[in-house]
Amino acid sequence: MLDSKAREAFLKAYDELADAIYRHCFFRVYSQARAEDLMQETFIKVWHYCSNGNTIEYLKAFIYQTANNLIIDESRKRKEESLEVLLENSPASEPSHDTRADIEQDMLVTDIKKVMVDLDPETQQLLTYRFIDDLGPREIAEILQITPNNASVRISRALQTLKAHLPTS
Amino acid sequence: MEQFLFKLKKAKEGNPPLRAEIKQEVRTELRRFFDKSEVVRVAPVTHHSIHSRLRTLFLRPMPIVLALALILSGGATAAARHAEPGDFLYPIKVNVIEQARAGLSFSTEAKAQWEEHRAEERLKEAAELETKGELNAENRTDIEGRFNSHVARVRDLVAELRAKGNTQAALSVESALEASIQRHLDLKVDVRAEAEHGNEVRQAAHELRDNIRDSLKGLGELRLDIQTDDRDDSDE
Numbered sequence: 001m002l003d004s005k006a007r008e009a010f011l012k013a014y015d016e017l018a019d020a021i022y023r024h025c026f027f028r029v030y031s032q033a034r035a036e037d038l039m040q041e042t043f044i045k046v047w048h049y050c051s052n053g054n055t056i057e058y059l060k061a062f063i064y065q066t067a068n069n070l071i072i073d074e075s076r077k078r079k080e081e082s083l084e085v086l087l088e089n090s091p092a093s094e095p096s097h098d099t100r101a102d103i104e105q106d107m108l109v110t111d112i113k114k115v116m117v118d119l120d121p122e123t124q125q126l127l128t129y130r131f132i133d134d135l136g137p138r139e140i141a142e143i144l145q146i147t148p149n150n151a152s153v154r155i156s157r158a159l160q161t162l163k164a165h166l167p168t169s
Numbered sequence: 170m171e172q173f174l175f176k177l178k179k180a181k182e183g184n185p186p187l188r189a190e191i192k193q194e195v196r197t198e199l200r201r202f203f204d205k206s207e208v209v210r211v212a213p214v215t216h217h218s219i220h221s222r223l224r225t226l227f228l229r230p231m232p233i234v235l236a237l238a239l240i241l242s243g244g245a246t247a248a249a250r251h252a253e254p255g256d257f258l259y260p261i262k263v264n265v266i267e268q269a270r271a272g273l274s275f276s277t278e279a280k281a282q283w284e285e286h287r288a289e290e291r292l293k294e295a296a297e298l299e300t301k302g303e304l305n306a307e308n309r310t311d312i313e314g315r316f317n318s319h320v321a322r323v324r325d326l327v328a329e330l331r332a333k334g335n336t337q338a339a340l341s342v343e344s345a346l347e348a349s350i351q352r353h354l355d356l357k358v359d360v361r362a363e364a365e366h367g368n369e370v371r372q373a374a375h376e377l378r379d380n381i382r383d384s385l386k387g388l389g390e391l392r393l394d395i396q397t398d399d400r401d402d403s404d405e
Contacts, residue, residue: 007203014196022187032185033276039187040195041273047199108180115173131177163170 010050013059014043020133021067027132028071028124030113038074042067061142064133068125068143075121118165126158191275253294254308263315278335281326281342288319289349292381296353299374309373313380320346320384324391336399343392350385354378 021042025035045066049056056062116124129135129143141151249258249266267290271283295312298304323346330339 011196011199014199018192018195019187023181023184026184027181031276036187036191037275037279043195043199105180105183108176108183112177112180131174132181159170162173166170166173
């Protein structure tokens with residue numbers, strides 16, 4: 001069982017990272033409710049791992065890894081859904097989307113989704129880490145358990161893949 | 170590409186944050202889980218203490234995260250996951266583990282998928298009991314009652330999904346349930362085993378099949394309704 005110090009450290013990590021993990025999940029699954037579910041499940045899984053006496057060197061990296069694994073599991077379950085269906089389930093169907101700003105935001109997210117869902121999962125993951133989570137190559141390297149150099153190379157490749165997918169104007 | 174990255178940044182900044190009540194709710198559950206984590210130690214079951222442990226479990230309100238520990242922890246919980254009607258741990262499987270898992274889904278779609286899975290699980294249990302020659306009027310009634318309530322819950326959740334305009338998800342859950350039922354009806358009856366098991370098993374198996382055949386009929390009508398919704402949406 002976790003001692004009180006560890007519990008407080010875990011709750012502190014939760015307070016600091018819950019929003020970021022939720023945002024990361026949102027920009028991977030594009031649904032508020034599913035992102036909330038995934039955020040909750042991430043922390044439960046990490047807690048369970050800690051409470052079993054396992055040690056975690058970089059808690060933040062481990063939390064991101066766990067969230068990513070859950071996202072991949074979820075996307076496997078939903079792989080039968082077509083792109084069209086994914087695009088139809090727009091955030092606009094969720095609560096509090098009635099002001100002009102909300103509508104603009106929904107359109108923006110839908111635009112992003114159109115491009116992102118067409119990319120391979122690794123590219124999506126890297127772009128989200130870099131541009132949504134604002135993580136640097138060092139932090140991304142910790143999550144992916146690779147060297148910072150390798151992380152930089154992969155980010156650069158992800159950008160090339162993105163570029164190739166964007167319509168040429 | 171610069172334009173896309175700019176959009177990404179803008180979307181990130183403008184996106185609604187995690188709802189404060191959800192953040193608080195999960196935090197409270199985590200804290201409660203820490204405080205009560207000794208209850209989780211119910212996993213290594215010993216026979217002399219099981220009754221008092223179970224009483225404690227059933228009488229307390231089950232916080233989601235605490236219940237999740239039961240799902241994730243080993244020992245009795247792992248055994249309970251494979252329990253069949255009539256087994257000592259079966260009530261843990263259906264009333265605690267599955268119920269807790271149901272509480273872990275916030276979205277209507279996730280809830281509906283889980284209820285569909287539970288309905289399928291009941292049918293698998295029935296098939297297993299039938300194969301072993303252990304299906305009887307009592308466990309058939311138990312399975313049937315639970316199966317019917319899962320189907321009713323799926324129908325409610327499907328109605329919710331339709332009301333929200335999520336026709337594809339409604340159709341996907343409904344079709345999965347229909348497929349599970351059809352799979353059960355398609356199971357080949359082992360004639361020799363049936364003869365060995367005697368009348369009671371045969372009778373129970375046939376009654377169960379009749380019941381689920383009725384459910385299938387009702388679901389078929391529901392599917393047609395949803396498909397009509399879907400077509401109407403496409404026309405618009």
